[in-house]
Amino acid sequence: MNRRNFLRNSALTAAGVVAAPYILPTGRLFAASGSRLANHVVFCMFSGGVRILESVQKAEGNLMRGMLNGTEAISSDIGQGLTLFSPPNNQPVQNYGTLFKQFRFSDGPTGHFNGHTTAITGQNTDYNLSLRASPTFPTIFEYYRKHNSPAKSAINSWWISHSNNLYPILNYSSYDGYGPDYGANQLSPTNLFNWNVRDEFSNMISINATEQDFVKKASEFMNKTYKGGGLNVNSGIKNNSEDAAVIQAFMDQMFQQNYAGMHSDPWGTGYMNGDMYNVFFAEEVLKTIKPELLVVNMFGVDTAHSNFTDYCHKLHQADYAVAHLWKTIQSTPGLQNDTVLIVAPEIGRNSTPNSIIDQNGRGALDHTSDNAMAREMFCLVAGPSGVIQQNKVVDTLYGKSIDIVPTIAHILGFWPDIQGMVPGSPLYEAF
């Protein structure tokens, strides 16, 4: 959708809302006009570029037994050196929802950041997408915070990114009327809660309530008497003081766990890679803070650019991480049976290999925009029965990346408020 259409549709939507306002107890004038299907959504971006051949089509056997039904034997060469994890749930996650096997990244360059941006904003991108600036259209975090009633604080909205480089900027956009006031709490936990940097952040002076009162009064006085600057000191996301204290306490807890060695093998699998750790920390946020919206990504499968066998191994590990995430959701009071989990890659990979051959003679895989398979993906929507259709498979062409934002909006009850602002629509086949 281009900017002109977006502006026109925004104005029409706003006019429609203005036509029937009412005052809420919170004082908020405009209410979300839809009703919720669940109170929590977790969107796991199975990203790094996943081909449907190795995933839902099981060309190398079922590498994803945590998510997908089937006991197809893994190819012998791929299976060598692969640590097989036993799925953590009684059934694959597929049985708890609807699997779309012919999902598409339909428009825009098939780059990782393009794919992430499309999934998080619900808008297609082009070659002008900046890798240095916030998205130009609102993200799902901003839509959620602004168009929900009562208005949501940042602690309810999280973006757990695998990297502290580039991807953090997807927590809010530069769009007028949205921006950091409605952005997500962004965290790259594997870059923070580790032995290398923990000493710099985990030994703070403590401040009791009396001291906190002194600090508040003194700093308020200083800020009032300071006449210089005029710039917005906190131009990014900022939590209020109560929420900041909760997040600081969460960080304290993570550092303490790290020092105590509790992060060495928290899932008891004997081995955890970066993807699994990123999901682990997302689970800790879910268990501790119980946000209504959390987006977490993975990236390990991008090793496919240079090693096909390792790509398959990473696919298996990422699958386990998703299955463990579902297990955590369903065993956490407050989230159990009240959370929808959406899983989708951001892009696919090429049908033809590049020239790099791995130890098993397999060709590596890139993801170029001129290759149709680089746009073919899957999407899984899992959730409570009565909300999400259980054990359903849609094996016809249905759904696009731009439909994920509308789907989240539909679940959390604000789809009518943003309909017309995004080109996609909810994945109604899952409901």
Added chain:
Amino acid sequence: MKKAFILYIGLALTGGMWSCTKENINRYNLSNVAVVKPTGAKGTLKTDLEFISVAYADLFGTQISTDQLNKLIAGYTSVGDKSLIIDRIIRNFLNEPTVQIPTQQQMMADKKEFIKDCYKKFYVRDPDEMEIFYLEKLINETQGITPKLVYYTFMIAEEYRYY
């Protein structure tokens, strides 16, 4: 013709000499006075990297090492709420054993001087009387205030973000 020219030049020179008059020049001397704006004329926002580096230098009296700075940057870029992570960094700095900070006795012995030193250290300016009065009163009224806490307050206030 030549005589007329010489005569003309001679008359011009003579007239010029007689037309010059001594001009009375009024001179005003100024005493040397140091003129400093109350806000120290700070209007440039420090980048977060500059902020961390300056905070370290202010507290430890030396430049931060590249290794430590890289670790701080790694953690800093991992959190979206920058005020939250900078708060952690400052509080961590203040808890280091090598931080250069007056003792409790030094602060309590002359609170006015301590406050003035804080303004010079962190804001590169002298405080006005109201600022000294207010902060001294607040320290007196609040039990258990330590120099670390006062330093922390100065470092999280808005003015410290500017230079």
